[in-house]
Amino acid sequence: MKIIAINGSPRKGWNSDRLLLSWVDGVKSVCNDANIDVVNLYDLTFTGCRSCFACKLKDGKFFGTCPINDGIHDILAGIRHADAVAIAAPIYFGDINAYTKCLLERMIFSVMTYGNPPRNMVENPVEFTMLYTMNAHEDFVVAHNYLSRCDEMETTIGWAYKCKVERVTAYNTYQFTDYSKYESEYFDEADKRNYRDTHFSLDLKAAFDAGAKCAEKLLKK
Ligand SMILES: Cc1cc2nc3c(=O)[nH]c(=O)nc-3n(C[C@H](O)[C@H](O)[C@H](O)COP(=O)(O)O)c2cc1C
Known part of the structure; x- marks a missing residue:
């Protein structure tokens, strides 16, 4: 079982990171010998898609793959x-953060063609889980359909990698070790601390369960 x-x-x-590692623990709880690579994107130097279209060049050496030889070449x-694959991303400005988006651009665009109908060049389904953390409260997120751009991205990932993308969310996250050191009066620190102390463990559990469910699904294949 190969997992990234x-x-x-x-x-x-x-x-x-914590949500992701809890997902990993969930996988291991079902399949202890799973081969799991944990990657920290910000340790790597890479760009988003450069629109070179080598991945779509007929009879080209890189057809259906990304030719850019940078920090995520081997990961792709x-x-x-x-x-x-599980990807944990913080929400920045109502969307998946830019660095993660750069990975997603490369990961998706290189395996899809402009054929009619469009084709995806992935041979076997890859089970994807997206884990998001954000400052916003769940009420706000639900009322404003705040994750609509994540919905769209997941649909695209699901099409490209032939899977139904699973999702885990953590709302109202605690951002600083010490709120008193930062201008942060916009937030109610006590409320956030209380939410973290009472709720974040449930989010971690949801991530763990999603990891376990993913491993069980793979074992049944
Ligand atoms: C540049 C930036 C933009 C952010 N924008 C949002 C946002 O639009 N909505 C939101 O709910 N949280 C936003 N946040 C908060 C983060 O999503 C939240 O703190 C997240 O849990 C951080 O993840 P981490 O602790 O793994 O770094 C933003 C944080 C940063 C640094």
């Missing part, structure tokens, strides 16, 4: 042949 778990947050040990190849 990607932390799209610059902050190791914080909300997205790994994703394509993985059984499952």
